[in-house]
Amino acid sequence: MSPSDFKSYLEENFQISFNNIPLLQEALTQRNYLNEHPKETGRDYQRLEFLGDAIMQATVTEYLFKRYPDWDEGQLTEMRITMVQTKSFAHFARVIHLNEAIRLGKGEEMNGARDRASLLEDIWEAFIGALFLDQGQKAVVDLLNQTVFAAIDENFFDQFIDFKSRLQEKLQAQGSVDISYEIEKEERNEDNSQVFEVFVAVDGKTLAHGAGQSIKDAEKAAAQKAYQELTAK
Structure with a gap:
């Protein structure tokens, strides 16, 4: 799936309409892809991953603070740690088909990187960072309401709790x-x-x-x- 096809998929299924396509493309690009395409002028996803990590932390914190007014600091912290540990992000990356849109080098493609959990976790954070820059906090919250926050009611995060x-x-x-x-x-x-x-x-x-x-x-x-x-x- 190309970045433009992925953009259309997001519009149809999650009501997300990206304005900055190069930014979306950056979030979906692995370094090996750029190494194999030297004429490409964009970056890989890593800077956006850094931003997305911070956005996830802040957004989940605000959500939990408002949703559970009777919880103390320890309970809120415990739940936030469970939700933002990256093990769950690969699942949500697949939910919105990020795995199908990643731009990979040929070697990485052949080695199954498209379904590698560690890469999907990084790409999820990069995508959140790109979405924040493109459309702001509300768009991030809207997406998380349909994915991460909805999973709380389904006890999805229990599998990540020790x-x-x-x-x-x-x-x-x-x-x-x-x-x-x-x-x-x-x-x-x-x-x-x-x-x-x-x-x-x-x-x-x-x-x-x-x-x-x-x-x-x-x-x-x-x-x-x-x-x-x-x-x-």
Whole structure:
């Protein structure tokens, strides 16, 4: 997808109409592409990535501050860290088809860079920076409302939270306790995939159970359930 085609896609699906096409093109350009096209006069995405990172931090902070008026500083900070860690940005880059519009060098294209999470995370930030420069904060907020902020209601960010650490911090806030994870059951599904069932206990008292296709996933599920039940009280 060319930058002009991507511009049309954004207009049709996200009501974003870019005015500065060279700026959009810069956000979509990897350095190797410029190395292979020496007549190109533009830059790669890296400066815009720097700006986009700051814009994401500020915009998410303002959103959380207004959405959760009863949360304290610790809760707001914790949620902001979860939302702006770049692991999630690759997902949102795919949601708006940024991966299809990146201008890559031939070698990078052949090596699968178009779907490389680390690159998509950078390109997402660069695109946010370009959108801010082109249309201002409101356009950024409008896009994030359709993507990042909408994902909060779908519990999308749970996968990026270290619930085992959070559970440990909560349980040990008043002093040392013994936290253990034990395998309760191991079985195979009809498709021959393994499923583990685990329970988490504190000082020998079971708090919650969890299941997953690996012991690690099962432990995380148990910790998440225990943490959410404790924080809901």
